[in-house]
Amino acid sequence: MELKNLTKNIYNGFLDMIYKKKCLICGCSKTDDLLCKTCLKDVQFLSYFAHKFYEKIPIYSATIYDKNVKSLIQMLKFKHKKSAAKPLSNILFSYFKKLNLKDDYIIVYPPSFFIKSAQRGYNHMFLIAKEFSKLTDFKINKNLIKKIKPTKPQYKVKDRRKNIKGSFKINQKELLKLKDKKLLLIDDITTSGATLEEIINCFLKLNFNNITCLTISKTK
Numbered sequence: 714m715e716l717k718n719l720t721k722n723i724y725n726g727f728l729d730m731i732y733k734k735k736c737l738i739c740g741c742s743k744t745d746d747l748l749c750k751t752c753l754k755d756v757q758f759l760s761y762f763a764h765k766f767y768e769k770i771p772i773y774s775a776t777i778y779d780k781n782v783k784s785l786i787q788m789l790k791f792k793h794k795k796s797a798a799k800p801l802s803n804i805l806f807s808y809f810k811k812l813n814l815k816d817d818y819i820i821v822y823p824p825s826f827f828i829k830s831a832q833r834g835y836n837h838m839f840l841i842a843k844e845f846s847k848l849t850d851f852k853i854n855k856n857l858i859k860k861i862k863p864t865k866p867q868y869k870v871k872d873r874r875k876n877i878k879g880s881f882k883i884n885q886k887e888l889l890k891l892k893d894k895k896l897l898l899i900d901d902i903t904t905s906g907a908t909l910e911e912i913i914n915c916f917l918k919l920n921f922n923n924i925t926c927l928t929i930s931k932t933k
């Protein structure tokens with residue numbers, strides 16, 4: 714990790730300690746969850762059914778990528794604000810609960826390329842998975858999906874798909890251990906669906922389709 718990022722991480726960790734009970738959005742202290750009721754009200758939850766199917770695999774999205782959810786995701790991804798993982802997983806969990814899915818899942822998430830994680834100092838999706846795992850009691854599997862090449866941010870749907878192709882690899886040994894399990898593939902945002910679809914394709918090639926996808930947000 715770069716020294717600059719390390720210092721930034723320590724500094725933000727320190728700030729997080731002081732402002733532990735303040736709303737990350739408005740700064741008010743009327744909350745224990747880092748997101749006050751007023752700011753939570755601004756979150757636009759989506760309907761409680763799958764918003765898309767890809768190869769018969771349901772993809773649920775909890776909210777619209779807008780306002781407070783957008784701010785929280787950006788804090789976590791770009792501003793080293795690790796504490797934002799907590800309100801984001803709370804949002805994800807409050808949506809997930811209402812889906813009434815009775816299965817016992819294993820949580821997986823799109824990994825980032827090792828250089829990217831090193832630059833940021835953490836994988837933001839792992840932080841969300843960790844919090845979500847505390848809320849659901851589902852176990853996380855960190856080794857099942859590997860990112861084998863970096864992806865640049867792309868804005869056109871066609872480019873995104875091309876760019877992400879061949880980026881992931883499934884650890885087959887790990888998959889064998891999970892043969893009878895159900896996977897809950899979580900992600901922060903879905904735009905074109907390219908990332909999730911690419912990962913699903915990797916699993917389908919290995920004849921595994923016991924997957925449900927759940928994203929915190931979805932772009933309009």
Ligand SMILES: [Zn+2]
Nearest residue numbers: 736739749752
């Ligand atoms: Zn607030």
